[in-house]
Amino acid sequence: MNKDSNHHDLNTEVAPSTRPKGVSYKFRAECESDSFLVRVAFANWVLGWHERRDFPYPDVEVEMELLESAPKIEELSWFIQQLVDCHVIEETLELSQHYTGERRDRSRQSVRPLDEIISTVQNPLSRAPEALKNRGIRAQVAATALRKMLPPSAKGSKDVAVRNILSGA
Numbered sequence: 609m610n611k612d613s614n615h616h617d618l619n620t621e622v623a624p625s626t627r628p629k630g631v632s633y634k635f636r637a638e639c640e641s642d643s644f645l646v647r648v649a650f651a652n653w654v655l656g657w658h659e660r661r662d663f664p665y666p667d668v669e670v671e672m673e674l675l676e677s678a679p680k681i682e683e684l685s686w687f688i689q690q691l692v693d694c695h696v697i698e699e700t701l702e703l704s705q706h707y708t709g710e711r712r713d714r715s716r717q718s719v720r721p722l723d724e725i726i727s728t729v730q731n732p733l734s735r736a737p738e739a740l741k742n743r744g745i746r747a748q749v750a751a752t753a754l755r756k757m758l759p760p761s762a763k764g765s766k767d768v769a770v771r772n773i774l775s776g777a
Contacts, residue, residue, distance in 0.1 A: 630655040630673040633681070634707035636700040638693075639666040645691050646670070648739075651732045653678035671704060679721050686718035687729055 637643040640659070647657060656673035679687070681701065688698040699711040721729075 628655065629676040631676055631678065632656075632671060632673045632704040633684070634669065634671045634700075634702060634704045634709075635697045636709050637668045637670060638696045640668050642691075642694050642697060643668045643670050645694060645733075645736075646688065646697055647672070648732050648736045649687055649691065649729045650674060650678065650684070652728050669709065679725055680719075682717060682719040683721040683725070685716045686720055689718055 635646075637646070640661075643659060647654065650672070653674040654672060655675055656671075658671045660669045661667070662669075678684075681703065685698055685701060688694050688701065691697075696711065698716075700707075700709060701716075702708070
């Protein structure tokens with residue numbers, strides 16, 4: 609934290625001399641849950657991840673930096689094709705310098721990775737349901753704690769979004 613302000617620096621960087629080399633990609637996803645699947649699938653290679661949303665739309669634009677040793681773009685495309693309903697990601701995935709956000713008319717030629725690489729992606733995906741369950745529990749605990757801090761008049765709010773958040777829904 610900067611001593612002169614209340615600013616927290618969340619962009620911590622590894623010193624350039626010790627930071628592994630990476631390759632930067634961008635893609636667009638129809639929603640956050642789609643980008644989450646890709647982040648989980650490629651977790652073993654992620655050096656950086658940045659999501660940007662243009663509300664009120666659920667679309668998410670993602671820039672991810674993967675280790676240089678990560679699968680190449682044709683293999684990444686193959687993995688994304690295996691994820692249910694992530695076609696927008698596959699159709700927009702590009703190296704950052706070539707990214708336009710536009711969907712390609714046809715799929716890129718994908719390449720099936722080696723079995724050991726498939727296992728590297730399958731393992732974190734198989735643990736994702738438990739991680740999501742834990743995230744939900746933590747969110748519900750936080751919502752309950754916040755509800756206890758509200759005055760009684762706010763607890764009976766007619767606002768549906770607030771009521772859903774406070775109820776843990």
